[in-house]
Amino acid sequence: MSTQTSPTRALPAGRPLPGVLGTGLRRTWIEMLAFLRERDAVVFILAYPLIMMAIFATVFGQEEQGSAAGSVPYAQYFLPGMVATGVMLTSFQNLAISIAVERDDGTLKRLRATPLPATSYFLGKIGQVLLVTTVQTAALLLLATTAFDVPMPTTAAAWTTFAWVFVLGTATGSVLGVAFSSVPRSGKSVSAVVAPIVLVLQFISGVFFAFFALPSWMQQIASVFPLKWLAQGMRSVFLPPEAAALETGGSWQHGATAAVLVAWLVVGLVVGVRTFRWRRRDDG
Amino acid sequence: MSRDTTPPRAGTGTPAIEVRGLTKRYVQRGGVVKQAVDGLDLTVERGEIFAVLGPNGAGKTTTVEILEGFRKRDGGEIQVLGEDPALAGRAWRSRIGVVLQDSRDQAELTVRELVHHFATFYPAPRDPEEVIAAVGLLEKASTRARQLSGGQRRRLDVALGIMGDPELLFLDEPTTGFDPQARRSFWDLVLALREGGTTILLTTHYLDEAAHLADRAAVVRDGKVVALGAPADLGGPGALRPVVRWVSDGVARAERTDHPTALVTSLAATLAGPDGEVPGLRVLQPSLEDVYLELIGAAPVAPSGSPSGSAPSAAAPPGAPHDAPTSAVLSAPVAEEASR
Numbered sequence: 001m002s003t004q005t006s007p008t009r010a011l012p013a014g015r016p017l018p019g020v021l022g023t024g025l026r027r028t029w030i031e032m033l034a035f036l037r038e039r040d041a042v043v044f045i046l047a048y049p050l051i052m053m054a055i056f057a058t059v060f061g062q063e064e065q066g067s068a069a070g071s072v073p074y075a076q077y078f079l080p081g082m083v084a085t086g087v088m089l090t091s092f093q094n095l096a097i098s099i100a101v102e103r104d105d106g107t108l109k110r111l112r113a114t115p116l117p118a119t120s121y122f123l124g125k126i127g128q129v130l131l132v133t134t135v136q137t138a139a140l141l142l143l144a145t146t147a148f149d150v151p152m153p154t155t156a157a158a159w160t161t162f163a164w165v166f167v168l169g170t171a172t173g174s175v176l177g178v179a180f181s182s183v184p185r186s187g188k189s190v191s192a193v194v195a196p197i198v199l200v201l202q203f204i205s206g207v208f209f210a211f212f213a214l215p216s217w218m219q220q221i222a223s224v225f226p227l228k229w230l231a232q233g234m235r236s237v238f239l240p241p242e243a244a245a246l247e248t249g250g251s252w253q254h255g256a257t258a259a260v261l262v263a264w265l266v267v268g269l270v271v272g273v274r275t276f277r278w279r280r281r282d283d284g
Numbered sequence: 285m286s287r288d289t290t291p292p293r294a295g296t297g298t299p300a301i302e303v304r305g306l307t308k309r310y311v312q313r314g315g316v317v318k319q320a321v322d323g324l325d326l327t328v329e330r331g332e333i334f335a336v337l338g339p340n341g342a343g344k345t346t347t348v349e350i351l352e353g354f355r356k357r358d359g360g361e362i363q364v365l366g367e368d369p370a371l372a373g374r375a376w377r378s379r380i381g382v383v384l385q386d387s388r389d390q391a392e393l394t395v396r397e398l399v400h401h402f403a404t405f406y407p408a409p410r411d412p413e414e415v416i417a418a419v420g421l422l423e424k425a426s427t428r429a430r431q432l433s434g435g436q437r438r439r440l441d442v443a444l445g446i447m448g449d450p451e452l453l454f455l456d457e458p459t460t461g462f463d464p465q466a467r468r469s470f471w472d473l474v475l476a477l478r479e480g481g482t483t484i485l486l487t488t489h490y491l492d493e494a495a496h497l498a499d500r501a502a503v504v505r506d507g508k509v510v511a512l513g514a515p516a517d518l519g520g521p522g523a524l525r526p527v528v529r530w531v532s533d534g535v536a537r538a539e540r541t542d543h544p545t546a547l548v549t550s551l552a553a554t555l556a557g558p559d560g561e562v563p564g565l566r567v568l569q570p571s572l573e574d575v576y577l578e579l580i581g582a583a584p585v586a587p588s589g590s591p592s593g594s595a596p597s598a599a600a601p602p603g604a605p606h607d608a609p610t611s612a613v614l615s616a617p618v619a620e621e622a623s624r
Contacts (some may be wrong), residue, residue, distance in 0.1 A: 018406070030397065068323035104379035110389055112354070115378040
């Protein structure tokens with residue numbers, strides 16, 4: 001303990017606060033560390049689509065997915081659904097659960113007590129989601145091509161479609177995840193609230209079953225939610241052009257896909273900004 | 285913990301905290317309004333350790349969270365480091381440190397990862413490794429927060445709270461649930477911080493903690509400050525007036541008096557038995573806890589200045605050990621924290 005007289009200490013006011021972007025990147029790093037150490041998260045968010053792809057493509061590998069309008073190999077039809085599922089899990093489910101838990105256990109309150117900018121906190125979350133979805137999707141594509149001979153798109157147009165559907169889907173899912181994190185009453189109930197919603201959406205949105213084979217009332221319900229459009233957008237990338245005939249509208253409907261995803265993005269932003277809390281509900 | 289640049293920050297003009305007439309209401313379920321803070325005044329000077337004492341529900345945490353900028357107030361004037369916490373921004377946050385009550389967050393990260401990460405939030409952080417050493421967690425630096433003991437976890441909380449080298453540190457009930465040894469070493473840590481010039485606002489349930497650490501203490505009850513001063517002087521000069529206790533007709537009696545000898549003489553004249561003794565006679569000095577319990581209305585020592593023998597003592601049955609009021613602190617029926 002040295003208390004000898006020395007020149008005035010450097011006043012904090014004399015030094016600039018750390019930058020928002022740099023702090024956001026450091027948040028990304030710490031978010032990744034925390035994510036990778038949560039075994040539940042790694043299995044049910046990162047690995048889940050890979051596991052499902054491996055199981056379903058192995059079991060139904062010899063079958064075709066199709067109707068009178070034509071057909072494609074099972075694994076090739078299944079892949080876009082798994083890519084879409086991965087995007088939804090890593091953006092929506094991951095953020096809805098992790099933010100609800102962080103609100104419940106006091107992480108958010110502790111961060112709020114520091115000069116960490118709110119923007120940097122969210123940049124950290126976005127960075128973590130982007131890293132995980134990128135790794136997850138790359139692994140899915142690799143698994144599909146190597147183990148199940150799913151052909152990859154060859155045209156620049158297809159990859160362009162992939163890029164905007166992927167980015168828009170991730171953004172929409174993330175924003176909705178932030179907004180949804182305020183719904184569960186506590187961090188303990190959040191998994192129980194989020195998981196069934198995600199599971200039901202997977203079943204009605206053409207992820208596990210071919211969308212064209214579902215009853216029309218189920219198709220109509222699914223069309224309200226983003227996952228159906230995300231999966232359809234991914235099918236337009238990974239299925240041959242003729243497979244558009246299998247879609248309910250007879251085409252890929254890129255305009256409708258963009259419109260629905262953007263609409264949910266806006267809804268999520270508005271609700272998220274209005275409802276986001278740094279503290280628990282029972283904490284004043 | 286050594287810092288090269290440590291002129292005590294005391295006496296640099298304005299107080300660290302100045303609160304005038306703070307009020308805060310909560311509307312509870314059913315429309316019942318609870319006045320959590322009711323015209324509270326407080327001044328914390330720079331460089332001191334200031335303790336806020338009071339039972340659960342007295343308004344301690346509400347007050348502190350308003351000072352930290354977490355809650356909005358309904359009325360009153362507040363200056364914390366010269367700014368209004370409700371309006372203050374990042375620069376102000378970089379000058380305060382907050383150690384919250386609850387700590388079970390970020391359990392999968394190690395001590396070193398957390399401390400180094402939090403350092404990046406501040407414009408002029410302390411050296412992370414120095415802070416880890418200062419809070420005594422060097423051997424646990426690679427341990428995940430989840431695996432720390434309660435005392436170690438609180439030390440981590442303090443490390444994160446002081447990373448920005450704050451001028452003012454809030455400690456909210458920092459040693460609840462500690463074993464005696466952990467409390468002692470935690471207290472040493474807090475005193476070392478004060479030596480370094482940090483102003484500390486401490487809330488606590490424990491009088492011995494306030495007595496050991498605080499330069500001054502305020503006792504809060506029903507959202508108001510009911511006593512203020514050095515811990516030993518709480519309750520004013522009258523608080524430590526002796527209490528004479530005796531038993532008359534099988535009922536315990538007590539009276540506070542500046543003239544215990546005269547009272548005992550008169551009791552001896554009227555109540556002494558055949559052996560010349562007054563039953564149950566004791567002359568006591570109230571302990572700090574007696575004074576505190578009286579202040580918060582949990583267990584009055586004795587109504588001051590009441591006519592002799594007119595008020596049965598609330599605390600001691602005949603023959604009870606003289607420290608009964610102290611042990612009563614453990615079982616005193618204090619109000620539960622109001623649910624909000």
